[in-house]
Amino acid sequence: MSGAPYDPAARRDTPLALKLKERIAREGPIPVAGYMQACLQDPEYGYYVKQPAIGAKGGFVTAPEISQVFGELIGLWCVAVWQQMGSPNPFNLVEFGPGRGTLMRDALRAMRVRPEILSCLRVILIETSTTLRETQKAALAGSGVPVSWIGKLDSAEDPKLPAIVLANEFIDSQPIQQFVRTAEGWAVRTVGLDPYGALVFMAGPYCAEYVARDLEQRFPSAAPGDVCEVHSLEHEFVDALLNQPSKAAALLIDYGHPATQPGDTLQAIRAHRHEHPLTSPGEADLTAQVDFAQVAGGLSGAHTAIDGPITQAEFLGRLGIIERASKLMSANPARAAEIEAGVARLIAPTGMGSRFKVIGVRSSGLNTLPGF
Numbered sequence: 001m002s003g004a005p006y007d008p009a010a011r012r013d014t015p016l017a018l019k020l021k022e023r024i025a026r027e028g029p030i031p032v033a034g035y036m037q038a039c040l041q042d043p044e045y046g047y048y049v050k051q052p053a054i055g056a057k058g059g060f061v062t063a064p065e066i067s068q069v070f071g072e073l074i075g076l077w078c079v080a081v082w083q084q085m086g087s088p089n090p091f092n093l094v095e096f097g098p099g100r101g102t103l104m105r106d107a108l109r110a111m112r113v114r115p116e117i118l119s120c121l122r123v124i125l126i127e128t129s130t131t132l133r134e135t136q137k138a139a140l141a142g143s144g145v146p147v148s149w150i151g152k153l154d155s156a157e158d159p160k161l162p163a164i165v166l167a168n169e170f171i172d173s174q175p176i177q178q179f180v181r182t183a184e185g186w187a188v189r190t191v192g193l194d195p196y197g198a199l200v201f202m203a204g205p206y207c208a209e210y211v212a213r214d215l216e217q218r219f220p221s222a223a224p225g226d227v228c229e230v231h232s233l234e235h236e237f238v239d240a241l242l243n244q245p246s247k248a249a250a251l252l253i254d255y256g257h258p259a260t261q262p263g264d265t266l267q268a269i270r271a272h273r274h275e276h277p278l279t280s281p282g283e284a285d286l287t288a289q290v291d292f293a294q295v296a297g298g299l300s301g302a303h304t305a306i307d308g309p310i311t312q313a314e315f316l317g318r319l320g321i322i323e324r325a326s327k328l329m330s331a332n333p334a335r336a337a338e339i340e341a342g343v344a345r346l347i348a349p350t351g352m353g354s355r356f357k358v359i360g361v362r363s364s365g366l367n368t369l370p371g372f
């Protein structure tokens with residue numbers, strides 16, 4: 001939860017703030033999902049369109065940027081899953097939102113323990129940002145495997161191949177819908193203008209009856225004033241996992257909570273600091289905690305099963321993170337302290353190790369995925 005207080009004096013008239021204010025004056029308040037979409041993906045001013053966004057120089061640091069061990073363990077996980085699928089050749093290794101390409105680079109390096117897998121796979125990166133695509137291209141230049149970039153999975157050359165799908169900190173960057181439980185009923189939470197023309201959260205139009213019924217079922221404990229969140233996963237993402245004629249397995253890692261509960265989790269981070277989500281539209285990273293119960297519900301179907309959620313610490317522990325780190329430290333004594341600190345951060349019981357959760361999605365013909 002952001003907890004960042006809304007300090008009106010801190011509100012910044014970023015170019016996107018001005019664009020949104022004009023739009024709101026013309027069309028009325030925008031639902032929170034539309035606001036989040038604009039902040040992240042506006043073609044002129046969106047955060048992922050304009051900024052380097054990730055890594056020490058960007059606004060926030062992700063697990064693969066903290067330690068190479070993260071991507072390496074996921075690479076070994078891919079090898080085990082591929083074998084579990086019967087070693088298909090060819091198959092697609094898909095990553096949603098690959099950021100700087102670090103996870104994929106480290107994973108492919110670790111996969112060299114079974115060189116034969118490298119001649120069977122085609123890497124498909126699903127990325128909207130043209131800047132980040134360039135960074136990914138540079139990161140994977142020496143990988144020796146075919147890599148292609150697409151905006152949507154259904155535009156892949158052969159989307160029907162068996163697939164292993166990875167997504168780290170991707171779902172938290174997808175727009176969420178917010179609703180407010182008022183004394184009179186459920187309303188869409190929107191962003192409008194206050195009497196001074198500044199952006200402000202509002203309880204917008206009341207929901208249609210079927211939406212209100214659905215919300216009542218999802219959030220039976222919601223009290224008047226509570227904000228509740230619903231993930232609107234892109235259909236391409238859901239399709240990639242559910243409508244696979246061949247075998248597929250996915251690993252989704254994100255920060256979030258295991259059970260559905262009311263709460264406003266929208267948060268903004270700019271230059272490593274939390275701020276209120278309305279402070280710097282387009283210049284801060286906006287994310288929402290992942291409700292793993294909702295996501296698992298949305299991804300389980302007649303042909304899929306879900307493993308987890310479990311915590312990142314449990315998952316990485318079962319994949320042997322301690323053993324892997326020790327080996328790496330003995331091989332690189334000069335970097336031992338750095339390696340140890342990175343790994344400790346990934347599995348910290350009061351930090352990333354418990355805040356981040358992992359679920360696996362698999363074709364129902366496959367056994368429980370490794371690590372779960």
Ligand code: SAH
Binds near residue numbers: 099100103132
């Ligand atoms: N997985 C990376 C980066 C996470 S940040 C890491 O762990 O470091 C989110 C990533 O998803 C960015 O690369 C962003 O450009 C991309 N992204 C966000 N929304 C997207 C969408 N709808 N389709 C494709 N890529 C998207």
